[in-house]
Amino acid sequence: MSETLSTDVVVVGSGVVGALTARKLALAGRQVLMLEAGPRIQRDQIVTNFRHSARKDDLVAPYPNSEIAPFPDYKPQDNGYLDQTGPEDYKPEYLRVVGGTSWHWAAQAWRLVPNDFRIKSQYGVGRDWPISYQDLEPYYYEAELLWGVSGPAAMAKYSPRTHPYPMEGVTPSYLEQRVMARLAPKYEVLTNTTGRNSVPYDGRPQCCGNNNCMPICPIDAQYHGGIAAAAAEMAGVTLKTHAVVYKLEHNDKGKITALHYYDWDKVSHRVEAEVFVLAANAIETPRILMLSADARNPNGLCNNNDQLGRHLMDHPSNSATFYVDEPLWPGRGPMSPSSIQQLRDGAFRTDSAAFRIDISNSSRVAGVTAGAIREGLTGAALDNAITYRASHELSIKNVLEQLPDPKNRTLLSTRKKDALGLPVPAFSYSFDDYVHKGMQHSLAVYADIAAMLGATNVRYSAPGVYSNNQHITGTLAMGSDERTSVTNPVGRAWEYDNLYMVSTGVMPTVATANSTLTACALGLRTADAILGKI
Template sequence: MPDQQSADIVVIGSGICGALAGQRLALQGASVLILEAGPRLDRGRIVANFRNSPRKSDFMSPYPFSSWAPHPVYQPEDNGYLVQAGPYPYKPEYIRIVGGTTWHWAAQAWRILPNDLRIKTLYGVGRDWPISYEDLDPFYQEAEVKMGVSGAPNTGSPRTQPFPMEPVAESYLEQRFRERLAPAGFEVVTNTTARNSRTYDNRPACCGNNNCMPICPIDAQYHGGLAVDAAEKAGAKLIANAVVYRIEHDERGRIAAVHYYDPDKTTHRVTGKTFILAANGIESPKLLLLSASDKYRNGLANSSDTVGRYLMDHPSNGLVFDAEEELWPGRGPMSPSSINSLRDGAFRSDHAAFRIDISNSSQVQSVTQALIAKGVYGTELEEQIRYHAARQCSLKNVLEILPDPNNRVTLSDKKDALGIPTPQMHYAMNDYVDKGMAAAREAYTQIAGLMGGTNLRYSPDGVYGNNQHITGTMAMGSDPKDSVVDAFGRTHDHENLYIASTGVMPTAATVNSTLTGVALALRSAEHIHANA
């Protein structure tokens, strides 16, 4: 017989959404147990791994890979954890460790726009959300206080209270972009970020290290590891290296227990009153599908056949160019500012909306590699590095992709070291995305011209990156026939199973999904407490 543990609230996944939902419930007096598939490690080890890594631009390399909780790895080669069924490869970079993927995020903590929740009604595309922006506002505010979010007032998203702190000081690059683009109507907005501009929550202010991704070396930037610390301080218990492989239900359809393996494949059973599935938008639907039974042959929470469907991210194209003046990117945060004027409008009926992100990442490495590849060396190499590293700039978009039921996560025939099937990705783009990318390219050209840009290098046509913003695979909705969870994140099929994940977002909008995921998770936690 497996050993058994129990708690009022059992949370599967220790990422930022699950940890902060767990903290909230623990503070309200519930016993909370958080199960994390991956290992626990501290910032010091991650920073040392980063500094010793030969691949500084590989944001996964500082994070340990565990055979019992595998995650995707693409450099120096693809480990094949995510099986690609096509037609377009979808290769997100996420981490299975205590604290989750926000260890290596850019800390962008945007709110969506009110119109983002009504794009079907307003523009005839996508899906409407079953909640309003006003429903989210207090939980956005709560999340911003917990995470220490700083931002400018001109984001386009209404607020009933100010940000917890003022924005991080502008870099010189950001100042010059703002000054040179303003006459043409391109407003450069300081990004909304979970990054300290002053001492906050016993953490220091940003000191401009410029390696926010893959790790802030001083914890000026919030991450899921800090969220776990807060949950434990509130009384929650964490078990690391606990790979949940099955969710068990009773004859009425209520969740009775979860089963997990430790690294030696010893099985353990955990019972509870309420369960929160808080892995990401790939690992969560994987677990629901793995938990199929005689009663639920298509997997748990899947009477609608929408578990795993409507997979979305934010595809991107970009432009690299040389500005006519020295800007020296690399001083301050890596992603300091954006252009938001194309996030909404009547054009959304025809093509995707997007936000343009202005990079401030150091260009020294990429410039040096390109010059060496051209055979430049010696004194000329040094001169050319100094010239181009001071001027090379890059832009990219964060573009909305519409929910498509054929873009989905399923189970593959491949199994990991514990014998658990790995995820299989089905993904495609369409004309709505392609037209949005073309509009972004026109905007890039205007911006480069205003910066006196030369040597313009656009992304290849039809080749898009992604932003690791996994959404949509367990969408919320009012109708149980076409959604997985209700407006509070409770699964339609199981009254005591909630999902706290960016995967419940019905649409992706045009901004990083983390803050919205946390706000939704906190809203779910309030509902759980009110109905306990």
């Protein structure tokens, strides 16, 4: 073992939430060490990897995976990092690199709606948050300024705002304009609120419509955790890569005293600090706490009430694809430019899941070409099919609310270990009737939208088959009662007064908005708590 390091604050994980939290603490004068299990990466290399990859539809293909700090990869075959115990598979797609998973995201930046914080009180389902929308609203805006969020003023009817967006929404594509106009009699299609520049902002250019926001924006018009990590270092944070944290030490006075990590040579290191901030994702953070089990805490730290890792949630989805009765020419502008927000809240949430409908603007050329070739088309028939299908095909998808369920959980595998000899994450996962009813509701909306767009050849995802959206929440849930939560209302562990968690995992419910903006707002609020401002 190497010599012990010492710092004021150690932050575990360099994703966007951890990096912005670390930056805020450093700017306040704290000495901050940020540890990242994975390597540094550079945008130009990832863009090159993407351009040379045969797997253009695979979000993780351009990113370097490793034996020591692996992340899940399912194509062309599952790399086996995760252990599925059923009854449903849960297959997240996260990265372990400097900047984290937001390198390959769509940068969607919706806030939750106020009723999301009180769903139990309002609708009798799920659980209430220990804080209100009003408590988080100033931190939402703080995060939006750091990201450079663009969005339409009309979005404020769903999530009230004290200040306008830093930028107006990205200019609507032709597809977006036509869908907005066609659906306007019944559905309000709004330009998405995103961490994407509609004008030059913070030294980065405006979006120029490359249409490969996922897996990488080639010009950094789209915000990501790599930018956040660089900003943290500029603020004075020391970043150490190739540092796989595997254990926390504690004393009998309610304090964490040190952590241990392996470097990629499998040498163990020890770090002492006054404050410990776990900012890995909602799978890897519970894993660290479970790996820290000892005689006093046989089920892991922060797990005296068996809440750690429970209430795993994501956003189940399926889709509908069809040909519109006019050419829309998808493929220019952001891949996911607009959405229907009006079904994110309402009295129906008592019985069935709320949802959002996303409109896709991804280029259809590769997919329809492959399909036409499989059909045996050649020559002029192939050319005509590609032209028609690529210009007329539209895909829409739902993003469904999932309620917290203690049976849905992440835990340590009892049958698989990684290259360091550490148990890999395992999952127990399923969907309940609340999700299934929400799916049926959204299928009716799909059919209505298709009819309004004069659709032909309507194709739905396989019945009962759900994809997830990598919005991993719930496993570190904050609450007002330590018997039913892992952290208190500012993200501090109940059992240790110098251990904090900043992650999508602290969200008690998943609602219907992509989770990262909310997690960043919570992380910035936790930083204020660490600094004694709350």
